[in-house]
Amino acid sequence: MDAPSATGGSATVRQDAAAVAWWVLVGAASGAIAGALVGGIGGRLAMLLLRLTSPDAVTGMISDDGFEIGVVSFDTAQLVLAMAMLGGINGVLYAALRTAIPRKLRLPLWSVFAAALGGANIVHDDGVDFALLEPAALAIALFVLLPGAAAAVVVLFVERWMLVEPWSDRRLSIGLCIGAIAGTFALAFAALLAAAALVLRRGRLAGPAARVARVAVPPALAIVTALAGWRLVDETVRIL
Known part of the structure; x- marks a missing residue:
């Protein structure tokens, strides 16, 4: 967990709170921006592409997520906000766990983890999206790629x-605050993690918590990725 990094004994509650608030803000804003751009806008562009490659009959049908295929409406804004919220949760979780992951593995492990977990929850053999949209392999690839890219x-x-x-950077701080607000309900999750992190810092549990996290987090992410990947492969075989 990023927040429980060791701090000097002279650190004040205010200093600890400022440090915790910063990584929470960075995580929430990064996730909300990535979710809105990649998951929201990218998701709509992916559906547009699939509409163009699919039979005309799918236009106007309601997708599994409740959006009208081939139609850009206010629902698109709702999708962007929903993806910003999910992205915010992803960002805060990454910011909390990043120091427990070896630096060189952070990008590939977190991306594959999200792609497998996201794909396993999106790709399924019932409903409209992967039964009627063509080609099915492209639909699967896009909706595994999107969460990984985000x-x-x-x-x-x-x-x-x-x-x-x-x-220290006023403009960046304001920008991050605006981005984090876009995550809406993700801020509640962020607040819980921030409170837990501050308790660990003030309780002198930073060192032990960091050591446990470095041992437990990477294999836990690998296990979840493997299980999600197995489920994703099973659903893909059913569809194709």
């Missing part, structure tokens, strides 16, 4: 902005 953007943003001295 997670990759999260990693790139978080790693970049965590190099900035917390709260």
Whole structure:
């Protein structure tokens, strides 16, 4: 967990709170931006592509997510906001776990983890999306790629902005606040993690928590990725 990094004994509650608030803000904003751009707008572009490659009969049908295929409406804004919220949760979780993952593995592990988990939850052999949209292989590939790409953007943003001295760049801080607000309900999740992280820092549990996380987090992510990947492959075989 990023927040429980060791701090000096002289650190004040205010300093700890500022440090925790920064990584939470970076995570929430990075995730919300990535979710809105890749998941929301990218998702609509993917559906547009699939509409063009699918029979005309699918136009106007309601997708499994409740959106009208081939029609751009206010529902698109709802999709973007929904993806910003999910992305915000993803971003905060990554920001909390990043230091437990070896630096060289952060981008590939987090991207594959999100692609497998996201794909396993999106791709299924019942409903409209993967039964009527053609080609099915393209539909599957797109909706596995999108969550993986969004997670990759999260990693790139978080790693970049965590190099900035917390709260030193006023414009960046304001921009991150605006981005985090777009995550809406993701902020509740962020607040819970921030509170837990602050308790660990103030309770002098930073060192032990960080050591446990470094041992437990990478294999846990690998296991979840493997299980999700197995489910994804099973659904893909059923569809194809």
